[in-house]
Amino acid sequence: xxxxxxxxxxxxxxxxxxxxxxxxxxxxxxxxxxxxxxxxxxxxxxxxxxxxxxxxxxxxxxxxxxxxxxxxxxxxxxxxxxxxxxxxxxxxxxxxxxxxxxxxxxxxxxxxxxxxxxxxxxxxxxxxxxxxxxxxxxxxxxxxxxxxxxxxxxxxxxxxxxxxxxxxxxxxxxxxxxxxxxx
Numbered sequence: 001x002x003x004x005x006x007x008x009x010x011x012x013x014x015x016x017x018x019x020x021x022x023x024x025x026x027x028x029x030x031x032x033x034x035x036x037x038x039x040x041x042x043x044x045x046x047x048x049x050x051x052x053x054x055x056x057x058x059x060x061x062x063x064x065x066x067x068x069x070x071x072x073x074x075x076x077x078x079x080x081x082x083x084x085x086x087x088x089x090x091x092x093x094x095x096x097x098x099x100x101x102x103x104x105x106x107x108x109x110x111x112x113x114x115x116x117x118x119x120x121x122x123x124x125x126x127x128x129x130x131x132x133x134x135x136x137x138x139x140x141x142x143x144x145x146x147x148x149x150x151x152x153x154x155x156x157x158x159x160x161x162x163x164x165x166x167x168x169x170x171x172x173x174x175x176x177x178x179x180x181x182x183x
Contacts, residue, residue, distance in 0.1 A: 043181040045073050046082070054089040055179040057082060061134075061156065061166075062098030069098050070166040072154055073183075080183050081169040082154070084146040085176040092142040094127050094134070101133025102156050104142070106170060109151035113162040121152050122172075130157035149174040 047056045062069040067076035074080075084090055096102045105117050106125035120126045127140040133156075134140055149172045156166035 043183075046179060046181045048179050050178060052089070053085070053087065054091065055084055056091045056093070057181075059092050059094045059104060059154065061094070061096040061102035061104070067165045069100075070156070070161055070164050072104070072156075072166065072168045075168040075183065077165040078153065078167060078169050080181070081171060083171040083173050083176050083180045083182070085179065086147055086149045086172055086174045088146045088179065090125075090142070090144050090146050093139065094141065095139045096134045096136060099136055101129070101135055101138075101158055102161065102166070103127045103130045103133045103140075103158055104154055105130055105157045106142075106144075106152050107155050107162075109153050109169065113153070113155060113167065115163060116159040117155055117157050117162060121150075122147070126157065131159060133158040146172040148172065 045058045045060075049055070058073075060073055061071075063071060063074045066074045070076060072080070092104070094104050104127045106121050107113070107117055108121045116131060118130065122144050124144040125142055127134060127142060129140075152170040152172065153162075153167045154170050155162040
């Protein structure tokens with residue numbers, strides 16, 4: 001009976017802590033909705049400005065230990081997919097969270113991946129220091145237009161990292177009405 005009482009107390013505490021947090025989130029969303037804010041937080045890693053046809057993506061190299069840290073936003077070997085409507089503006093904020101250098105480049109979705117990629121599939125869709133990589137906590141941005149329609153990969157440009165699984169999918173879709181991030 002004591003074990004059940006502890007479980008009930010922990011559950012009650014969880015409800016007490018969750019309800020106020022949910023209320024704060026609902027009030028925050030209502031304030032932004034009432035203010036006519038066009039920005040919608042689609043996921044932890046994506047913000048959409050539908051009226052401007054713009055998507056901002058936060059891209060973290062080594063977000064956790066998935067694939068030994070060789071991942072973007074915790075995804076590797078193409079197990080996450082970012083979809084952007086054709087013609088939308090794309091802004092990517094890149095940050096390296098790893099102890100070793102990483103970079104990012106958008107490549108056509110073809111295997112095998114090159115050991116040392118150097119030619120982006122879409123103009124301006126790559127970070128600085130592509131081969132050497134960006135050091136720990138280093139940042140860069142990418143700004144490009146999502147075109148042409150097709151299947152792409154965001155791949156680390158440091159030699160050997162892409163073939164080791166450091167890539168996620170990026171789709172430019174003629175049919176999508178809004179960006180999405182599938183994990």
